[in-house]
Amino acid sequence: MNTAEYNFFIADCKKAIENAKDVNIKFNIDDITLKTFQNYSYARKIAANLRQKNINHIDELLISFEKKFNESGAKVNWALDYDSLSEDIIKILIEKKIKEVNLFESRFIEELGLLKILKNEEIQINLQSNNCVIFEPNYAISQTGSLYLVFNSAIEMEQVLSAKMKIFVLPVNNVLRNIEDVELLSKLYSINKNSEEYLPLTAFYSVKENDENNVELFIIDNGRTNLLESKEHRKALICINCDACKKVCPIYSLIGDMPYNNVFTGPIANVVLPFLETIDGYKHLSFNCILCGNCAKVCPMNIPITDLIIANRNMFYENKNIDLPDRYRINILKKNLISRKKLNRAAWRKEFLMKLYVKRKITVKRAIPKFAKISFSKSQNQ
Secondary structure (H helix, E strand, O other): OOOHHHHHHHHHHHHHHHOOOOOOOOOOOHHHHHHHOOOHHHHHHHHHHHHHHHHHOHHHHHHHHHHHHHOOOOEEEEEOOHHHHHHHHHHHHHHOOOOEEEEOOOHHHHHHOHHHHHHHOOOEEOOOOOOEEEEOOOEEEOOOOEEEEEEOOHHHHHHHHOOOEEEEEEEOOOEEOOOOHHHHHHHHHHHHHHOOOOOOEEEEEOOOHHHHHHEEEEEEOOOHHHHHOOOOHHHHHHOOOOOHHHHOOHHHHHHOOHHHOOOOOOHHHHHHHHHHOOHHHHHHHHHOOOOOOHHHHHOOOOOOHHHHHHHHHHHHHHOOOOOHHHHHHHHHHHHHHOOHHHHOOOHHHHHHHHHHHOOHHHHHHOOOOOOOOOOHHHHHHO
């Protein structure tokens, strides 16, 4: 690959590996899952199925939610990306003459770059203020037109719920059909994220009549419909951001967050960033994986992350997003690997051909492993 993003990624990976400590990818939540669920595997299956059904009917759920939410007198605002969102939010703040905002950090708010947007408009960030807050709900509930909020502390809860002006931002995929589904998803998130059975403080928020003119909800796409268009890749949208996959990934344990240069990091980033950003800028991440399968094993939503990474690789190859020299090497290797006759050739011939196919600069620091004198197929017949 010959992109600037790939070269920066490799450089950052090298720096991270040089400073890396002992790799520890142990992740054990057996005790708490036994305490919480009679059958943890079944709970994961149920949660994954209900989320997948929600994603498959997301257009229907969003229309239903908007209708219920609008009945309260408030309004759902739709935004395609962070550019359109920033224009709308700044317009609201100017109209209401709001000069300071309490911005509550979250992964999605960081993805949208709201802190930078507000600073560029010289709007002050005041973490003690409850005059105007910007907050990310965990879910929108289609059945009730309400929002499910999770707080880190009682102070945070008080600031948000008592704020004179509330601006909520929500990714388009985080909508549930039923209020009853929240309990299972919240438990799975809390167990895998914090190794605790319950989240600290939660609330279902519905707009009251006296708040209707001071509540703005933005539902934002920001590239997620690119994933929705693929029946296979839309499975990634059921992710609950628990980070379980990171805790067992040998690659992530070595390189950490920095090389990704994005709010999405770890195994799930390898899947989604080519869709949420650009293929040329992030296609290399799909090859940043040894396909060990640890991530798929621990994912509480049963997302087949390893399969989706392989699907990305196949898609890039079929769509010719991979550079011509790399496509040539892939074709050569494919022809050799699917031929039993070629695999049974003498070891010296295979080593010679491999050196021809692999870039010379790769073999300078890393010797090509020696081929066995007798192939596995032949050894089984002896």
